Amino acid sequence: MPAALRIASVNVNGVRAAFRKGMGEWLDGRGVDILALQEVRASTDDLVGLLGEEWDVLHDPATAKGRAGVAIASRNRASIHRVDLGPDDFDSAGRWLEADYEVGGRIVTVVSAYVHSGEVDTPKQVEKYRFLDAMQERLPKLAEHSELALVVGDLNVGHRTLDIKNWKGNVKRAGFLPTERAYFDRFIGAEDEPDYNRGAGLGWVDVGRRTAGEVPGPYTWWSQRGRAFDTDTGWRIDYHLATPALADTVQSYVIDRAQAYDQRWSDHAPVVVDYAI
Template sequence: MPHLRIASVNVNGIRAAVRNGMHSWLDAADVDIVTVQEVRGQDEHIEAAFPGWSIVHDVATAKGRAGVAIVSRTPPLASRTQFGDDDFDSAGRWIEADFLLGDMPLTVVSAYVHSGEADTPKQEEKWRFLDAFGPRLSALAEDGALAVVTGDLNVGHRELDIKNWRGNRKKSGFLPRERAYFDRFLGEAGQQITGVDGTVGTGLGWVDVGRRFHGEVDGPYTWWSARGQAFDNDTGWRIDYHLVSPPLAERVQAYHVARAASYAERWSDHAPVVVDYAY
């Protein structure tokens, strides 16, 4: 069955990713769309990394930080960067582009949620981003629309998503309040969902492709710390997602985390997440 292959990856700096071997992966991946996070550069840097591709790119306000992009074999029909309240600086963290999946419109998002730091102003920015996330998911899924939010969302939703979850319960990325947002994003649409932190909210019905595809297993992880031998021991976090509206979930054909064969062969500290969506 024909499909659209979408890969998502935090490149940890596009220039470094190219130097470290990104093109070897790209040449073999046979992808139609790549959503990129943490570009850390200007338009000319990502254009040089993806010659011949169509590119939409949103640069972060702070030079050399964040940055999101969507690169594609065919130009998008439209793109947007509006996210959250007007006074919230989301530059370099959310970009949408519209494509066709067969003859159906599809919205693809590249998102880079703040890493945060518990009990600091950095975490307050993360809360604001997550507060805006839910309403945007609802809007994207209106009237049965096809939409996918990809990217480094910097939250491990469940204990299955972090190898050392016991040691991270008080750290940003696995705080109960952060996880409760995902309980609601992924909870049954229209139902009252009690989050892991005890709060109650309405489920939005979105689907975590990785968890649905792999079931109740640890991982597969998408990010590994540089400390110790985290990569070699597969002591990782699953924080890179494809979240899809319910109708798009029925079109998923394949899901794959493109983990490097060895530490030396990595070109980012994240692994690409690759999903095939049927026409």
């Protein structure tokens, strides 16, 4: 791998459909070293066939066929990978995949995560909180395992009002509930804390917010309904959460937003970050 390690993450909303719409062309020209995918919704054979032999592919499909699914593809082989998250009776299949990569003599741990979307006052929201609880327990262990650790993916929560264009209209909806956002206060730190996003909370850094600064967005997901994409009425729910040591190596952070609605191959945009390892 090169000195600048390029890691991209995207919810593909079905990888087969994404490739039909142009994902392959995007990937061919992007120089990605490690690619984390969410909502794969395909078999491992499908995924390997689409990406090609030059990629080493790890894939954790969901228990229910055709649902969720996370993957990590890389230019070199992972030294170890793990998929278990939470208690034994908790089904996290297709939503959490960890992999270790040797880069410049150091171990970089990458997690592809897909948090439940949830729905207020339904079992879906209960499962979302169970996942966030398990994630909260796992994050400190990841940081202990490797000082260069990274959790990427569709985390389905807008942490702050800056992360949602129409935040006032969504304060009672899943994805922006105060209880959900409080988890991110614990992961990253609360915005009213002096050490917010400097390794506060559980010690993780929101690379997107640190890079963009105190500005609206930039957003990573737009509803397929109406003109949300055209008017940039979006949500920033796709993250790179890094340990401080890794966050300090960031060279660039880019959201590959399509030029036009009809050029999109997912309702999410890829988040591409260069780390100087």
